[in-house]
Amino acid sequence: EIKMPYKQLWVRNLKLSHAGIYTCEYGSKKVRTSLHIFQLTISLDGHFLQNEVPELILMQNSxxxxxxxxxxxxxxxxxxxxxQLRNKSHKKYIMSLKKLEAMDSGTWVCQVNSDSPLINQNISFTVKVLGFQNPDLERKYATVDSTVILSWHLNSQEIKWKEGFTGQLNWKQQESANAHELLDFNVTAQGQLHETKKSSSFLFEIPERKPESTIEVKLPKVHFNHSGQYQCQLEYQGRHAWSKIELVVMKVSANPAGPLSRGANMTLTCQVSGPLPPNAYLRWERVNGTKMDIKNSKQHEVKLEVNISAAGLWSCHLIEDSDRKISLHYHVEKAPVWIKHVIIGASVGGSLLAFALGCMCIISVIKWQRRRQRAKRMAQARQYLLENKTCHCQQ
Structure with a gap:
């Protein structure tokens, strides 16, 4: 297409084959222009899931x-x-990029340079990465009987993803255990999210009010066995992306349970449901206590016991990088004095009762042995009379 009056030649829908030397003749004057063409192609048409690795192909012709x-x-x-340059020739460059994250969506720039001939060309291209705004693996802590909300935020609205996709939420208590499907979902091309609850045995709720494009479950009363990995997975054209939340649950107990008598001891136990990272540990301490009332777990320990003789409020903390993630308290009551007297009385009474029963048993045994000896002597006497009896006859 020639534009007048400036003698401009417009070449639309450029192809590599359009490269070459273009000559403009006007009277006796000739002007030559060399057209150098680059073609940049990105795999999957620039639509990726998180953790996928794009491939770029840059071709040139002159x-x-x-x-x-x-x-x-x-x-x-x-x-x-x-x-990462995987293949290189003078006309074709094949490159692999890094693993993509959801935050990588947007406009990228490929900067092409050459010293001879002098080239400084910027080529823009669009990348859309469908995924979660959560990290790939997130650890969340909770105490027994507390309420926990687990949520995954999809970025489909932010990047204006125009195609539908599906997904599901699974839970398994251990890495080697079988997964249980809690719910599945689908997102339409218009961005509408639809969820369907699948598990009937697992006690959880799907909140009615929640942020847009968010997968969310609520555990109204956490049990110790609710711990494990919760994996939210989405699927698009047979490809998958996922994000996991590992729920770690803490519980405390006492042995023996109940009030603590003066001079008695009690064992407090604090336990978490799963392995801890190297920078995390458990700590028992007595509120308003001394340094002697503090005990820390060793690295990778998931159970911490402390033997106590002082009543009061004891707290177990889970500390990660000097930050207290969760705490659970156990109030050790001091036994009243009358309970102590009752216990002493019961002990003394029990001892006296045992002594009395012992005496009764001994007396009973002695009487039984005497009756047995008397019966034995009578039997011997009868036997003697039978063996020595005499018959007297009258004459």
């Missing part, structure tokens, strides 16, 4: 020798990205 190119990439946050 009328002469194809220059050696220097390629630099900048992500949507203007951070420099070093691609």
């Amino acid at each position: 009328s002469g020798h194809q220059p050696d190119l220097s390629i630099t990439l900048f992500d949507s946050n203007n951070n420099r990205v070093t691609p």
Whole structure:
């Protein structure tokens, strides 16, 4: 298309084959222009799931020798990205990028440079990464009987994802255990989220009010066996992305349970349901106590016991990087004096009762042995009379 009156030639829908030398003749004057064309192609049409690795193909064509190119990439946050060059020829460069995160969505720039001929070209391309705004693995702590809400925020609205996809939420208590499906969901091309509850044995709720594009479950009363991995997974065109929340539950107990008598001891136990990271540990301490009332667990210990002789409020803390994540309290009551007297009385009474029963048993045994001896002597006497009896006859 030639634009008048400036003699401009517009070449639309450029292709690599359009590269070459274009000559403009006007009277006796000739002006030559070399057209160097680049073509940048991104895999999957720029639509990815988180943790996928894009592939870029940069091709060039010109009328002469194809220059050696220097390629630099900048992500949507203007951070420099070093691609992995998998294949290189003078006309074609095949590169692999990093694993993508949901925050990588946006406009990227491929900067192409050459010294001879002098080239400094920026090529923009769009990347959309469907996924979660949560990290791949998140750890959440809770205490027994508390209420916990687990949520995963999809970024489909933020990146204007225009195609539908599905997903599900699974739970398993251990890595090697079978997964239980709690719910499944689908998101329409218009961005509408629909959820369906699947599990009937697992006690949880789907909150009616929650942020848009959010998968959320509520555990109204956490049990110790509710711990484990909760994995939210989405599926698009046979590909999958997921985000996990590991729920760690804490409980405390006492042995023996009940009031603590003066001079008596009690064992308090604090336990968490799963392994702790290396920078986390458990701590028992007595509120308003001394340093002697503090005990820390060793690395990787999930159970901490402390033997106490002082009543009061005892607290178990889960500490990670000097930050108290959760705490659970146990109030040790001091036994009243009358209980102590009752206990002493019961002990003394029990001892006296045992002594009396013992005496009765001994007396009974002695009487039984005497009756047995008397019966034995009578039997011997009868036997003697039978063996020595005499018959007297009258004459």
